[in-house]
Amino acid sequence: MSKILAIASSNVRRLLRERSNIFFVFIFPIALILLIGAQFGGDFAPGVGVFRADDDPLADAITEEIQSENSLAVTGFESSDELTEAVERGTVQAGVAIPAGVSGLAEAGTQVEVEFLARPDGAGPQLQSIVSAAVARVMTPVAAAQFGAEKTESSFDEALTVARSQTAMAPGLEVETTAVGDALFPSTLGRFDLGAAQQLVLFTFLTALAGSAALILTRKLGVSRRMLSTPTSTGTIVSGEGAGRWAVAMVQGLYIIAVTYLLFRVDWGDPLGALLILVAFSAVGAGAGMLMGAVFSNDQQAGGIGVVVSLGLAALGGCMLPIELFSPTMTRVAHLTPHAWALDGFAELVRRDGTVADILPELGVLTVYAAVLLVLAGWRLRQVLTRP
Amino acid sequence: MTTVLAAEGLNKKFDDLVAVDGVSFEIAEGETFGLLGPNGAGKTTSISMVAGLLEPDSGTVHVAGTPIRTNSTDGRAEIGLVPQELAIYPDLTGAENLRFFGRLYGMRGEELEKRVAEVLEVIGLTDRKDDLTREYSGGMQRRLNNGIGLLHRPRLLILDEPTVGVDPQSRNAILESVEELSGQGIAILFTTHYMEEAERLCDRVAIIDQGVIQAEGTRRELVSLVGKKDRISVTAGGDLTGIARAAAGLSGVTEASASDHGIEVLTSDAATLLPSLMSCFSSVGASITGVQIFEPNLEAVFLHLTGKALRD
Ligand SMILES: Nc1ncnc2c1ncn2[C@@H]1O[C@H](COP(=O)(O)OP(=O)(O)OP(=O)(O)O)[C@@H](O)[C@H]1O
Ligand SMILES: [Mg+2]
Numbered sequence: 001m002s003k004i005l006a007i008a009s010s011n012v013r014r015l016l017r018e019r020s021n022i023f024f025v026f027i028f029p030i031a032l033i034l035l036i037g038a039q040f041g042g043d044f045a046p047g048v049g050v051f052r053a054d055d056d057p058l059a060d061a062i063t064e065e066i067q068s069e070n071s072l073a074v075t076g077f078e079s080s081d082e083l084t085e086a087v088e089r090g091t092v093q094a095g096v097a098i099p100a101g102v103s104g105l106a107e108a109g110t111q112v113e114v115e116f117l118a119r120p121d122g123a124g125p126q127l128q129s130i131v132s133a134a135v136a137r138v139m140t141p142v143a144a145a146q147f148g149a150e151k152t153e154s155s156f157d158e159a160l161t162v163a164r165s166q167t168a169m170a171p172g173l174e175v176e177t178t179a180v181g182d183a184l185f186p187s188t189l190g191r192f193d194l195g196a197a198q199q200l201v202l203f204t205f206l207t208a209l210a211g212s213a214a215l216i217l218t219r220k221l222g223v224s225r226r227m228l229s230t231p232t233s234t235g236t237i238v239s240g241e242g243a244g245r246w247a248v249a250m251v252q253g254l255y256i257i258a259v260t261y262l263l264f265r266v267d268w269g270d271p272l273g274a275l276l277i278l279v280a281f282s283a284v285g286a287g288a289g290m291l292m293g294a295v296f297s298n299d300q301q302a303g304g305i306g307v308v309v310s311l312g313l314a315a316l317g318g319c320m321l322p323i324e325l326f327s328p329t330m331t332r333v334a335h336l337t338p339h340a341w342a343l344d345g346f347a348e349l350v351r352r353d354g355t356v357a358d359i360l361p362e363l364g365v366l367t368v369y370a371a372v373l374l375v376l377a378g379w380r381l382r383q384v385l386t387r388p
Numbered sequence: 389m390t391t392v393l394a395a396e397g398l399n400k401k402f403d404d405l406v407a408v409d410g411v412s413f414e415i416a417e418g419e420t421f422g423l424l425g426p427n428g429a430g431k432t433t434s435i436s437m438v439a440g441l442l443e444p445d446s447g448t449v450h451v452a453g454t455p456i457r458t459n460s461t462d463g464r465a466e467i468g469l470v471p472q473e474l475a476i477y478p479d480l481t482g483a484e485n486l487r488f489f490g491r492l493y494g495m496r497g498e499e500l501e502k503r504v505a506e507v508l509e510v511i512g513l514t515d516r517k518d519d520l521t522r523e524y525s526g527g528m529q530r531r532l533n534n535g536i537g538l539l540h541r542p543r544l545l546i547l548d549e550p551t552v553g554v555d556p557q558s559r560n561a562i563l564e565s566v567e568e569l570s571g572q573g574i575a576i577l578f579t580t581h582y583m584e585e586a587e588r589l590c591d592r593v594a595i596i597d598q599g600v601i602q603a604e605g606t607r608r609e610l611v612s613l614v615g616k617k618d619r620i621s622v623t624a625g626g627d628l629t630g631i632a633r634a635a636a637g638l639s640g641v642t643e644a645s646a647s648d649h650g651i652e653v654l655t656s657d658a659a660t661l662l663p664s665l666m667s668c669f670s671s672v673g674a675s676i677t678g679v680q681i682f683e684p685n686l687e688a689v690f691l692h693l694t695g696k697a698l699r700d
Contacts (some may be wrong), residue, residue: 227489229439
């Protein structure tokens, strides 16, 4: 155990020693979050206006769902014009207009179009993603029920009850976006909102993959071989290298959480839940970094590929453009990345007041990712360390 | 004397290349044993098997009675390996490197700190201990590389060409510390392709070429093995032919002849012969103005055994 710690801590020490690492690990992510936070407007819950064309049970359900988002301040509007004007003036950051008779439309199987209004600036896509997700959560069971009622003899209401109890991931839904008024801020910056969770996921994984270069260097320098000449087993060395990469990701993740909370009051939701996601996601990063470190033999090549792979996975996994804006196919593809699952977990904690119990599926998937990668990496590293 | 290392019948092939072929040797406590051979002779391959880093195709290694295997850490604590290539972290300081490997050798706390300070003193890096090793000179890096192998006071110290690429001053410091360690009772396995290092340090030398130990023994044994004699060259005046005849009659003298300015004597052991030779000369009234002893060196032995010269 003491030897695993020795190997792990030498990894952390080596990383922190490099001045450029300090910049990329600690300063850069916070700077980005700060930049985007300023763009977004900082410390307030963005207002969303809702206009319902009539009193309709489905419209009520949609409104309630949007209201249940903690990050939004929801106001009701009496007319569509008032809503548009409020959005234009910036009284609210976005508006949602629900047409008349949505229940009837849904029951008849007609596409329901909910209109989304926002100024063409930074807040728009972020709000739209939240609203889309909320609407989708209401509409998915409705669509399913509609389909179910058609195929079976049961009534629409019965089918809806069943469908609501079994809601799965929401596929996309038609939310029509209309841009009104001018941007409050120049739209060159922050066209895509990069929240703190997205930055955390992107950067911890990036750092973990970049760590593969350090491992390759350790091997190339013959230090790994020399470790093997001491009374230290291959298993201990592999565990130590893995623990080192995991510790680096954890240090960075905890730092981002602490700083964003203290400086910008970023809400991370249930602390235990956030910690568990970070623990699991860091293990995924450690496994991926170590696998690269065991497979590649050129540290510069691995470093370059690491950056490309981690930025690619981050983009695919929703760290740059929110997943809620993805098409249903792309949403499914996104969930091939561990990033999407980690982000889902954070979203559950923050936007819907989730607890550890609510993020068990995400934690489970991340744990499986981590286990598979760590086992593969350990096996491969053991192989390369002991070959002549 | 207790045997610390026993290597027996070591064989290693890399694909079709026989790198090590039936290598056996033993090293006792306090003994320095040299593996002398040119590039590619199989020195590092032999050492890797001794240190448990490479599984031999056949053969066994025992250190202090414990079998050494690649898949077990048994017996490793008795071995200090100093690899041929530098194996240190360039982005850690000298002290941090020592501390790191010390922990892998199972040391900790005050014991570790004390030992790190001692080793820094031995390798002469105390005043540079907090500098990153990538800022060290080649010789300093080499000294640290060697120091790591000493940390845990091993019973067997393996040094694979510890003086390669080192300035003369560092080189001398390294050789001196090897002599000192040997005096403390550590068994030392030393590889080199520098003949004079092997002659200076090693109690016994094995000459290895193409994976095979060609000959093994003390320098004297090796030299006599190939029939090489010490030559004593005496500058003297007087009846040189008569003096030479008298000298030839002494026991231990193989051949004695008169030259232009003196006498040339061939013997198997110059040091033993010298006193009786001197008294013989004075008894026949020779006036001696100079004496030179030429001992045949390992280079000559190597040349004789392998038909080629060592590198450098
Ligand atoms: N891992 C390996 N794979 C294939 N061949 C190898 C390997 N290691 C060594 N060899 C070969 O085995 C032979 C012995 O090499 P070794 O490194 O033991 O020589 P050496 O005596 O240490 O030489 P040097 O003085 O150059 O260090 C060489 O021909 C070398 O090319
Ligand atoms: Mg070698």
